[in-house]
Amino acid sequence: LIRILFSAGNGDWPEWEDPLRAALAHEGVAAELSAELPPGEADLLIWSPASAIRDLTSFPRLKAVFSLWAGVEKVPGLTTLTVPLARMVDPGMSAAMAEWVTGHVLRHHLGLDPVVRGLKGEWRGLPVPPPARSRQVGILGMGELGRAAGRMLSGIGFPVTGWARHGADSAFARIESGEAGLARVLGAAEILVLLLPLTGATRGLLDAARLQLCRRGQVIINAGRGGLIEEAALLAALDTGQIGHATLDVFAAEPLPPDHVFWRHPKITVSPHVAAATNPATAAPALVANLAGFLRGEGLKNRVDPDHGY
Numbered sequence: 001l002i003r004i005l006f007s008a009g010n011g012d013w014p015e016w017e018d019p020l021r022a023a024l025a026h027e028g029v030a031a032e033l034s035a036e037l038p039p040g041e042a043d044l045l046i047w048s049p050a051s052a053i054r055d056l057t058s059f060p061r062l063k064a065v066f067s068l069w070a071g072v073e074k075v076p077g078l079t080t081l082t083v084p085l086a087r088m089v090d091p092g093m094s095a096a097m098a099e100w101v102t103g104h105v106l107r108h109h110l111g112l113d114p115v116v117r118g119l120k121g122e123w124r125g126l127p128v129p130p131p132a133r134s135r136q137v138g139i140l141g142m143g144e145l146g147r148a149a150g151r152m153l154s155g156i157g158f159p160v161t162g163w164a165r166h167g168a169d170s171a172f173a174r175i176e177s178g179e180a181g182l183a184r185v186l187g188a189a190e191i192l193v194l195l196l197p198l199t200g201a202t203r204g205l206l207d208a209a210r211l212q213l214c215r216r217g218q219v220i221i222n223a224g225r226g227g228l229i230e231e232a233a234l235l236a237a238l239d240t241g242q243i244g245h246a247t248l249d250v251f252a253a254e255p256l257p258p259d260h261v262f263w264r265h266p267k268i269t270v271s272p273h274v275a276a277a278t279n280p281a282t283a284a285p286a287l288v289a290n291l292a293g294f295l296r297g298e299g300l301k302n303r304v305d306p307d308h309g310y
């Protein structure tokens with residue numbers, strides 16, 4: 001009998017228990033699933049950063065860890081982890097992220113703010129947006145979420161260029177790589193979407209020098225992690241008009257402190273890390289299918305490479 005420990009935030013177990021049990025039954029996995037297993041008995045661990053477990057080395061029987069979050073930068077001892085770690089890939093989350101990103105791209109593309117704020121009785125002409133096909137969108141990070149967003153934006157007509165560690169061409173985007181590729185994406189995009197993981201290589205990626213490479217007046221939409229952008233450099237670039245606006249869903253410190261300058265900055269939109277949540281209804285079947293395949297010896301999907309941190 002396989003013993004699975006679920007350890008996440010206080011409110012998570014009631015939300016996850018039924019979908020996980022149903023998925024285990026569906027996959028034919030005979031397992032004891034519990035939120036209260038002693039560490040010494042757990043064969044598998046389902047974990048989120050809201051868990052009280054801060055040391056994954058104290059599990060003598062542990063064979064694999066399944067993260068409830070797509071971002072794994074908070075997994076304790078990530079770079080030295082010896083058991084395989086799977087991150088969350090949830091079709092429901094990918095769809096939600098694509099919609100959130102598309103909504104915020106369209107806000108800026110169409111110039112919706114004056115109308116949404118209200119014209120206060122003043123009937124007047126507003127700038128006519130160019131067609132989507134002449135508005136270049138760049139996406140840094142073309143993984144599960146970046147590709148989902150890119151596919152949707154490209155479907156609307158936006159030319160999409162992505163940036164990833166490995167360059168490639170997909171049906172809907174050219175994917176650049178390397179420093180020169182990054183400079184090309186930054187320089188071309190009128191709207192730039194960040195969907196990179198936070199790793200040793202991506203922390204502070206958008207610093208003062210790289211913000212200078214951005215197309216002037218660029219709108220930045222960050223749904224990856226706050227640490228991808230250097231805050232002081234972003235504020236300076238907004239002041240000079242080098243960056244036109246920043247819509248931020250993620251922050252170096254969360255919750256964003258109430259007195260943080262971002263809250264009241266006229267060129268910053270603060271979104272409280274809501275772009276795409278893991279949805280148990282779709283995520284539990286996906287997680288358990290991966291878990292079942294792992295137990296059958298088929299290997300682990302969505303496996304995090306500790307050397308690269310994602």
Ligand code: NDP
Nearest residue numbers: 070071141142143144145164165166197201223224275276
């Ligand atoms: P993936 O691992 O599927 O994709 C990561 C992408 O980033 C890949 O394209 C990868 O390149 C690229 N990448 C990683 N490191 C580098 C680097 N050093 N240089 C260039 N490209 C790099 O992750 P997901 O798409 O599932 O998720 C992305 C991030 O989104 C998560 O890590 C998390 O931080 C964030 N997130 C935010 C949420 C929110 O609500 N705001 C919700 C969920 C996730 P390659 O393809 O070559 O490997």
